Amino acid sequence: MPPDPGRGLTPNYPFPGIRGSVSPGETSVGAHPDQVDVAIIGAGPAGLTAAYLLTKAGKSVTVIEKDPVYVGGISRTVEHQGFRFDIGGHRFFSKSKEVVDLWNEILPDDFIERPRMSRIYYEGKFYSYPLRAFEALFNLGILRSTACMASYARAKLFPKKDAKSFQDWTINQFGSRLFGIFFKTYTEKVWGMPCDEISADWAAQRIKGLSLGKAVLDGFKRSLGLNKKPNDGMETKTLLESFRYPRKGPGMMWDAARDRVVEGGNHVLMAHGLKQLSHDSEGWRMVATGAQGDRVIRAKDVISSAPMRELAGRIHPLPKTLPDALDLKYRDFLTVALMIRSEDLFPDNWIYIHDSKVKVGRIQNFRSWSPEMVPDPELACVGLEYFCFEGDGLWASPDDVLIELAKKEMGILGLCDPATVEGGVVVRQEKAYPIYDDAYAAHVDAMRKELEGAYPTLHLVGRNGMHRYNNQDHAMMTAMLTVRNxxxxxxxxxxxxxxxxxxYHESGNEGAEASFARPLDEDQKAALDSVRAVPKRLKAA
Structure with missing residues (x-):
């Protein structure tokens, strides 16, 4: 059975009272012709990058976006009573010169330089991120560190053979005590699956170079004055010490891109979701549904950044791979932003919460991203991120319940007195992370091959459009290459x-790559051709 036509891609605005650059009463920006060169599904970074570049090239374009207020997708900036919230945190850094140049072209005067700082929080203490093993042992105290080292020694003497899971691999490397403190809780919060069901391959990719034995040996050498190098138990990496950021959040970039598209005579149709997509001898026929009913848009090409699972159920005739596409899974999250009568609580852009006593996984400090995100200098504003699945208990909880939970957990963590919280708001983000389970690759490959074979003028771009865990600049790259095609x-x-x-975001120089694009006849490569480390579920026995 195909999914309900209104599911996933039709308007579902969860933030009453929050306003942005387009009022909820409006359904569009600009006029909306029925005949264009290219129709684009989704006004996120990929969709708007494509629309902007096609507009520059003189092509007629219409973009449909299900949200009635915000463009930018997961890179949007939500505003509430003058406070601005970044959905997930977006550092503006790219090795691609073409991406950096495009950012500067769209938003030439509004970037600020911000210090980079992220740490791990555990039982009232902060730990460097990436983790520094010797510092971690020092912060844990003598008794707990001794227990950790005993656990580590036991794991080295009696390792589990043929470790297949993330849990087994990490315990073999660090012992069960450190695994429980620094790996288990946060990983399970983010991905919603037990560590003994996640593949060991992911651990091997994700935890590179960290050696507890090397850290301890270096620590002893350091205490004797024999080693002056930083003692972090791993090969020293050059980390980004600062990054650029739009002064009013990443949504500022995508508001500007949308405005340029409209100024160029093209069209962004807000509060319109995809209802049906079909192809005939005249090209594409796209039905977009909104508050005023359905609208039919004809186009030569279609660019989709919609989730593959949702797109598959709206193409007619339905693809043979629809059952595969419907099995693709996603991880969602929500942010509870609290306004607190206090000075800034910590200097980090965000902190990772490795504490099983609370459900929160990460806490952002919005002023550390940009002072202009917080309008009142006497208030701190933080965002508590809860990872969940759409429709589960957390996702479905009323906003006031979630705000009370966030206040309570800030108190449990000792980060603030709940009585000093003066307000809060909830922001939900569906399909934030494509899940890489044991079947996803086959499902994506099958759908991709079918669509490319049957519809060469249908182009998939972006994180959800390709079910690839890409960052903002890589989503833009897929759109740039698509426009060239x-x-x-x-x-x-x-x-x-x-x-x-x-x-990628931990090292290197901004704009270091002169070009990311290589034609297919040159080994079918593009720059940054590698696999991001994401967890894979173990295959069922």
Whole structure:
């Protein structure tokens, strides 16, 4: 059975009282012709990058966006009573010169330089991120550190053979005590699956270079004055010490991109979701549904950043791979933003919460992203992020219940007195993270091959459009290559070769890569061709 036509891609605005650049009463920005060169589904970074570049190239474009207020997708900035909230945190850094140049072109005067700081919080103490093993042992105290070292020694003497799970692999490397403190709780919060069901391959990719034995040995050398190098138990990496950021949040970038599209004579249709997509001898027929009913848009090409699972159920005739696409899974999250009568509670952009006593997984400090995110200098504003699945207990909880939970957990963590909280608001983000289970790759590959074979003028872009765990700049890259293909009238570049390395945002120089695009006849490569480290579920026995 195909999904309900209104599911997933039709308007579902969960933030009453929150306002942005387009009022909820409006359904559109600009006029909306029925005949265009390219129709685009989704006004996130990929969709708006494509719309902006096609507008520059003189093509007619209409973008449909299900949200009635905000563009930018997961990179939007939500505003409430003058406070601005970044959905997930977006550092503006890219190794691609073309992406950096495009950011500067769209938003030339509004970037600020911000210090980079993220730490781990556990039982009232902060730990460096990435984790520094010797510092971690020192902070844990003598008794607990001794227990951790005994656990580590036991794991080295009696390792579990043929470790297949994240849990087994990590315990073999660090012992059960450190695994329980620094790996188990946060990993299970984020991904919603037990560590003994996550593949060991992910652990091997994700936890690179960290050596507890090396950290302890270096610590002894350091105490004797024999080693002056930083003692972090791993090869020293050059981390980003600062990053650029739009002064009013990442949504500022995508508001500007939308405005440029409209100024160029093209169209962004807000509060409109995809109802049906079909192809005939005249090209594409797209039915977009909104408050005023359905609208039919005809186009030569279609670019989709909609989740593959949702797109598959709206193409007619339905693809043979629809059952596979419907099995694709996503992880969602929500942010509870609290306004607290206090000075800033911590200097970090965000902190990771490795504490099983609370449900919160990460806490952002919005003023550390930009002072202009918080309008009142006497108030701190933090965002508590809860990872969940759409429809589960957390997701479905009323906003006032979630705000009370956030206040209570700030008190449990000792980060603030709940009595000093003066307000709060909840922001929900569906389909934030594509899940890489044991079957996802086959499902994505099957759908991709069917759609590319049957519909060469249908182009999939972005994180959810390709079910790839990409960051903002990589989503933009897929759109840039797609635009080149459309302008060339042929599939010259392979957008599926754009991906991200797990350490991409931790090191390197901004704009270091002169070009990310390589034609298919050059080994079918694009820059940054690597696999980002994401957890994979173990196959059922």
């Amino acid at each position: 459309i302008l060339a009238g042929a599939r010259v570049y392979d957008c599926w070769q754009v991906n991200e390395d797990a350490e």
